[in-house]
Amino acid sequence: MAGLVFPPRLALSQTPTPLQPLDRLSRQLGGPRIWVKRDDLTECAASGNKIRKLEYTLAAALADGCDTLITSGGVQSNHCRATALLGARLGLKVHLILRDEGDYQNPPVGNLLLDYLAGAEVSLYPRQQYVAEHQQLVAEWRASYVRQGRKPWVIPVGASDGYGVWGYIGCIRELEADIAAAAIHPGLIVHATGSGGTQAGLTLGARLFNIGCPVLGIAVCDSEQWFRDKVWADIQHWRQLSGSRDGVEKTDIRVNDRYIGPGYGVASEEVFATIREVAALEGLLLDPVYSGKAFHGLVSEIRAGNLTSAADVIFVHTGGLFGLLAQGEQLGFSRGPR
Numbered sequence: 001m002a003g004l005v006f007p008p009r010l011a012l013s014q015t016p017t018p019l020q021p022l023d024r025l026s027r028q029l030g031g032p033r034i035w036v037k038r039d040d041l042t043e044c045a046a047s048g049n050k051i052r053k054l055e056y057t058l059a060a061a062l063a064d065g066c067d068t069l070i071t072s073g074g075v076q077s078n079h080c081r082a083t084a085l086l087g088a089r090l091g092l093k094v095h096l097i098l099r100d101e102g103d104y105q106n107p108p109v110g111n112l113l114l115d116y117l118a119g120a121e122v123s124l125y126p127r128q129q130y131v132a133e134h135q136q137l138v139a140e141w142r143a144s145y146v147r148q149g150r151k152p153w154v155i156p157v158g159a160s161d162g163y164g165v166w167g168y169i170g171c172i173r174e175l176e177a178d179i180a181a182a183a184i185h186p187g188l189i190v191h192a193t194g195s196g197g198t199q200a201g202l203t204l205g206a207r208l209f210n211i212g213c214p215v216l217g218i219a220v221c222d223s224e225q226w227f228r229d230k231v232w233a234d235i236q237h238w239r240q241l242s243g244s245r246d247g248v249e250k251t252d253i254r255v256n257d258r259y260i261g262p263g264y265g266v267a268s269e270e271v272f273a274t275i276r277e278v279a280a281l282e283g284l285l286l287d288p289v290y291s292g293k294a295f296h297g298l299v300s301e302i303r304a305g306n307l308t309s310a311a312d313v314i315f316v317h318t319g320g321l322f323g324l325l326a327q328g329e330q331l332g333f334s335r336g337p338r
Helices: 023-029 050-063 078-090 110-117 127-147 165-182 197-208 224-242 269-282 291-303 321-326
Strands: 019-021 033-037 068-074 093-100 121-126 152-154 188-193 215-219 254-256 312-316
Touching: 019 165, 023 033, 023 269, 023 291, 033 165, 050 078, 050 165, 050 197, 068 078, 068 127, 078 093, 078 110, 078 321, 093 110, 093 127, 110 121, 110 321, 121 127, 127 152, 165 197, 165 224, 165 312, 188 197, 188 291, 197 215, 197 224, 215 224, 215 291, 224 254, 269 291, 291 312
Parallel strands: 033 312, 068 093, 068 152, 093 121, 188 215, 188 312, 215 254
Antiparallel strands: 019 033
């Protein structure tokens, strides 16, 4: 889009990421051709969608002179793992405030293992306390670092705010070129929505770059209305920071909340079956917290005949491999000695 000025960004990711078709799966389903924007390939250990957002968030934090990052999430938070690793790369202290859903494993595995490996300070709180006192806990830790003479920067859950939104406006700028190179006209862009920032960026980007199709977030937690409100709040914050005018209305925010399953971080057997199927058929790895749930939702909608008007559908793969490894026992491959 001519005239759109992006703010300073740290070049931390391996972008642009490729757009790849899933032809065997598409033929098997008999619906639209599925394409995957491989944002699981944004980096090796700090992989996934969070790094795109953090490139802008951390640029702002460093410009403000920050030396400490404080952020929050679940025990297996992809965002917290990415923050820990990128903070270490930049020489910043990282403090993670984590919500224990009863899934803590000792010794730590998956994302939590990498949090510790990256040298992050980790504070674990039971779910009930975390939910009830989250803002207070963040404020107390921030005040503690200020008393120590440090300059902390608080990053919201998922880096989902007006700073992080730029990351997925940038992703749509890439997709514009991907779509032209593939000579396709997608009818829908689908992704997992968990904290709202990725969806805010994709929704804004689709309008700013005239992609010509809607963005659908498949919720992994919370309700359709919660996401509509949260994505709208992130868009409003982005507008305050950027001063840009984009034409997005709240009615442009589309959410499907029918595939959440038992709750955040808990996947049904049907989701694990989809994860196994896609890995064996296409060599594509999905996770049970975000991408697996959303992709299962997409496949289910195709099988139900709800996407017959689209010739091509783009799925934005937001990563999550380390969360998959933390739930490996759910995949059903355990074997005894032979």
